[in-house]
Amino acid sequence: LASRSFKEENTVIKIKDVEIGGNKIAMMAGPCSVENEDQIFKLAETVAKSGAKILRGGAFKPRTSPYSFQGLGVEGLKMMRAAADKYNLLVITEVMQISHIELIEPYTDIFQVGARNMQNFPLLKELGNVKKPVMLKRGIAATIEEWLMSAEYILSGGNPDVMLCERGIRTFETYTRNTFDLSAIPIVHKKSHLPVIADPSHATGLRDQVPPMARAAVAAGADGLMIEIHDDPERALSDGPQALLPDTFINLMKELDAIAKVI
Ligand code: PEP
Ligand code: MN
Numbered sequence: 292l293a294s295r296s297f298k299e300e301n302t303v304i305k306i307k308d309v310e311i312g313g314n315k316i317a318m319m320a321g322p323c324s325v326e327n328e329d330q331i332f333k334l335a336e337t338v339a340k341s342g343a344k345i346l347r348g349g350a351f352k353p354r355t356s357p358y359s360f361q362g363l364g365v366e367g368l369k370m371m372r373a374a375a376d377k378y379n380l381l382v383i384t385e386v387m388q389i390s391h392i393e394l395i396e397p398y399t400d401i402f403q404v405g406a407r408n409m410q411n412f413p414l415l416k417e418l419g420n421v422k423k424p425v426m427l428k429r430g431i432a433a434t435i436e437e438w439l440m441s442a443e444y445i446l447s448g449g450n451p452d453v454m455l456c457e458r459g460i461r462t463f464e465t466y467t468r469n470t471f472d473l474s475a476i477p478i479v480h481k482k483s484h485l486p487v488i489a490d491p492s493h494a495t496g497l498r499d500q501v502p503p504m505a506r507a508a509v510a511a512g513a514d515g516l517m518i519e520i521h522d523d524p525e526r527a528l529s530d531g532p533q534a535l536l537p538d539t540f541i542n543l544m545k546e547l548d549a550i551a552k553v554i
Contacts, residue, residue: 292446293439293453298484304424304452306381306400309344309554311424311454312486316553317515318343319383319488320540323530324360325350325367331374333522337537339378341544344554345401346371346380347517351387352529353407360528368398383426383517389417396423406431406458406493409441419448426488426517428456431469435478442485454486455479456517457508459494468496468533471504476511486514492533498524501535502543509550516553518543 292298304311311317320338325331325348335346350367352360363370368384375382383401386392387408395402402425408414409430418425425445429438438455445453457476459469471494479487489508491501505516521527521534535543547553 293442293483293485295484302484312514316551318553319345319347319517320520321347322521323519324352324528325363325371326528328370331370334520335374335378341541345383346375347383349385353387353405372398389414401426409433412444415441415444416448419445419450424452426454426456428458431461454488456488456490458490469494473507473511476513480512488515488517489513490517492519496533498533509547
């Protein structure tokens with residue numbers, strides 16, 4: 292169902308007035324984690340000011356260490372929904388387990404499946420039954436074939452609104468947090484009709500590498516970008532080193548506009 296041979300024309304996912312996979316590039320930006328009301332409202336304002344339409348933020352976080360901040364849970368979802376509504380933004384947030392789908396559903400417009408859950412097949416099957424789009428991140432060590440097969444689980448469950456997200460893969464290189472697989476973008480476009488989003492934040496883990504890789508992703512044909520921002524990255528509760536400051540993000544949006552129309 293994910294393949295170009297099954298469906299030739301590109302899938303365009305429509306959510307309110309936003310299209311993903313159409314002529315414009317959809318920017319999803321916000322903090323790694325929702326931390327408090329003040330933070331998420333400030334960053335939602337930045338996202339709206341930049342011209343972007345989708346606010347990202349984690350409330351249930353898949354942290355490598357059980358001792359790291361795990362997210363604010365439902366309280367975080369409530370704060371993010373209120374901030375998004377104030378600035379007329381859509382919300383994307385991660386769902387880690389089946390029992391949270393119903394809990395998260397009222398607060399989000401797009402479900403994100405994180406890299407660590409790309410092959411959580413029971414979760415993928417369950418997301419085949421939801422009425423909202425799903426963004427499936429590529430697993431940390433997943434091949435493109437495996438990634439597309441995971442998308443197949445959601446599609447075959449009856450949910451046609453699946454987008455894929457390249458977020459870097461693990462290689463022998465350690466300078467960057469992951470290795471951004473830029474060619475995955477045109478390869479997936481060749482093999483599949485599904486929209487492809489690029490996440491240069493998790494792909495590089497380095498603030499200064501995010502703008503060049505964002506530009507590269509757009510030039511390579513990405514249908515959208517996911518970028519982490521923070522107003523005080525030094526004090527961020529997760530992924531501070533890769534977060535762009537609000538001003539840097541707004542400048543990046545202007546730069547990207549020279550390559551393609553980004554909203
Ligand atoms: C995230 O988007 O904050 C995240 C945890 O991403 P990934 O699943 O790609 O590591
Ligand atoms: Mn993150």
